[in-house]
C-alpha cells in the first residue's frame with residue numbers, strides 16, 4: 001500500500017479555487033443550474049464547490065442516472081478544516097476502549113485479515129441534502145440535490161469488533177471519533193455517539209468503496225457505514241471507538257442534524273419548536289438525473305427520463321412519473337437488482353407530443369405506502385433537514 005499524501009496535490013487546487021467564484025457560490029441559489037468548478041480536488045472530477053477548506057463538494061445531478069455513484073463523482077462534506085495531510089496505512093490503527101473487557105488497537109492489515117469481510121450497497125445522504133429547495137431557505141450549506149450517492153461498501157461488521165473487545169454489562173453508547181481537528185481548540189472533534197440498540201449487523205467499518213480504497217476525501221482509510229441512516233453518523237477517517245454507559249453532550253449530535261421532536265418533525269420560521277431529536281432514518285426520495293433542467297427536446301422524439309429512488313431500506317415499491325403537472329401519473333420501470341439500501345434506478349420513456357415547456361415530475365413510493373410530497377407541501381424545519389419533495393425538471397419541446 002502506498003502512503004497517501006493528500007495536500008501535495010490539493011494545495012494547487014486550493015489556492016486556485018480561492019480566487020474563483022467560491023464566495024459567490026455560498027450565497028442563496030435556486031436548486032438547479034449550479035456551476036461546476038473548473039478545478040478538481042485529488043481523486044475527484046470537477047464538482048459543484050461550496051468551500052475548499054473544509055472541502056464541500058456536490059455531485060452534479062446528471063450522475064443520478066446510475067445506480068452506483070462513481071468514487072470520483074461522489075460528494076464530499078467535512079465539518080472541520082484541519083484534515084490530516086497524509087495517512088500511512090501501515091501505521092494506522094483503530095482503538096477500541098471504554099467499557100470493554102479488552103482494549104484493542106487494530107491495524108488496517110489485521111482488520112482486513114482477522115475479521116470476516118462483508119459488503120453492502122447503500123445510499124449515503126447528508127441530512128441537509130436539497131436544503132435550498134425549502135421555502136424560506138434555512139441557513140447552512142445551500143445544497144442542491146447532490147449531497148448524496150450510492151456505493152458498494154466493503155469492510156468488517158462493527159459488531160464483530162465489539163465482540164472481540166467484549167462489551168461490559170453496562171455498555172450503552174458507542175462514540176466514534178474522526179481523525180481531523182478543528183482550527184480552534186474550542187470546537188470539538190467530529191464525534192458521533194450511537195446507542196447500542198441502533199447498531200445492528202448491517203453497520204460496518206468500511207475500507208473500500210466501489211472496489212477501491214476509500215477516496216481520501218470520503219474518509220480514507222476507514223469509515224463507518226450505517227445503511228438507511230443519514231450520513232452525519234457515518235464517521236470518516238475513524239480512529240477511535242469508545243464505549244460508555246452515559247450519553248455525553250457532544251456538539252454535532254446536540255446542536256446540528258436535529259429536527260423538531262413532534263409528530264410531523266416540523267415548525268414555522270416564526271416559532272421554532274422547543275425540543276429536537278437527531279435525524280436518523282432517511283425518508284423516501286427520488287431525484288431525476290436525466291434530462292437536465294432547461295434541456296431542449298425534439299418534438300415527438302423518444303425521451304427516456306432516468307433517475308434514482310431510495311428510502312431507509314424498507315424498499316421502494318414504485319416510482320411514478322407525471323408529464324402533465326401532476327394530473328396523471330404513470331409507473332416507471334425500476335431496476336431491482338441492488339439491495340434494499342441501494343438506489344433503485346428508474347426509467348420512463350415517452351414521446352413529447354406538445355410543444356413548449358413540459359414539467360417532468362418523479363414521485364417515489366415505498367413498501368409502506370409512504371410517498372414524496374409535492375414541493376409546496378414539504379413541511380419546514382429550521383435546520384433544513386430531510387427535504388424530500390417531488391423533483392421537477394422543466395424541459396422545452398421544440
Ligand SMILES: Nc1nc2c(c(=O)[nH]1)N[C@H]1C(S)=C(S)[C@@H](COP(=O)(O)O)O[C@H]1N2
Pocket residue numbers: 074075076077078079080124125126127177178179180190217218219231232233234235236237238
Ligand atoms: N470525520 C468526519 N466524518 C464525517 C463528517 C466530518 O465532518 N468528519 N461529516 C459527516 C457528514 S455530516 C456527512 S454528510 C458525511 C459526508 O460523507 P462524504 O464526504 O464521504 O460524502 O460524512 C460524515 N462523516
Ligand SMILES: [Mo]
Pocket residue numbers: 077125126127128231232
Ligand atoms: Mo451531512
